[in-house]
Amino acid sequence: MHFLSPILEEYIAGHSQEEPQILQELTRETHLKVVRPRMLTGHFQGRVLSLLSKIIRPNTILEIGTYTGYSAICLAEGLPYDGKLHTVDKNEELYEIQRRYFNKSGFGGKIIQHTGDALEIIPKLEVVFDLVFIDAEKMDYPAYFEAVLKKTKSGSIILSDNVLWSGKVVEPLDPKDKTTKVVLDYNRQLKEDARVETVLLPIRDGLTLSRVR
Structure with a gap:
């Protein structure tokens, strides 16, 4: 489902900050060499x-779901000189392209890569996170949320991506569609969970912003 017309999307992008050159390069290489560039x-x-x-x-x-590193570079732009970003991805084949662009972006020294199952890695990180971005396997969103809550503090922000799931969240639910059911339950959980304050933003495929109480 397209929430906005292409012409309106073009207008929005054209009246927002320019995309850095390094990210334009990463986008081109991702489309040329990596599956599922969307x-x-x-x-x-x-x-x-x-x-x-x-x-x-x-x-x-903390970022869960690195892919080729685009969002990590964007998030790293807000780090102080001694700040750190931990990013986790299960696809070890993407490690090299991630590292190459992290280094080219100038944030290489601030970004720590982890390869493997996020639910096994997160509990081992002895870090309290100020900002978390969840953008990985949708079936595991509830488990990711519980895992990161233990690594945050009052005032920390948790961002959850793809929470509109291409509009399927407002369409009749196919009983066989387990992923959409998980996204629906996750969205309901965030709204009702007393541990966080949540607002769902209609940005791209849906971005939920939750503040830990």
Whole structure:
């Protein structure tokens, strides 16, 4: 489902901050060499993540779902000189392209890569995170949320991507569609969970912003 017409999407992007050259290069290489390039965060949402990070001014960031590194670079733009971003992805084949662009972006020294199952890695991180971005396997969103809550503090921000799930959240539910059911339950959970304050933003495929109480 397209929430906005292409011409309106073009207008929005054209009246937002320009996409950095390094991210344009990463986008081109991802489309040329990596499967499922639509998973890229993209210009508009990337600038949203960058600005949110700069507003929040986190010392520590956790990202679940690195893909080729686009969103990590955007989030890293808001880190202080001694800040760190931990990013987790299960696909070890993407490690090299991630590292190459992290280094080219100038944020290489601030970004720590982890390869493997996020639910096994997160409990081992001895870090309290100011900002978390969840953008990985949708079936595991509830488990990711519980895992990261234990690594946050009052005032920490948790961002959850793809929560509109291409509009399927407002369509009749196919009983066989387990992923959409999980997304629906997750959205309901965030709204009703007393541990966080939540607002769902209609940005791209849906971005939920939750503040830990």
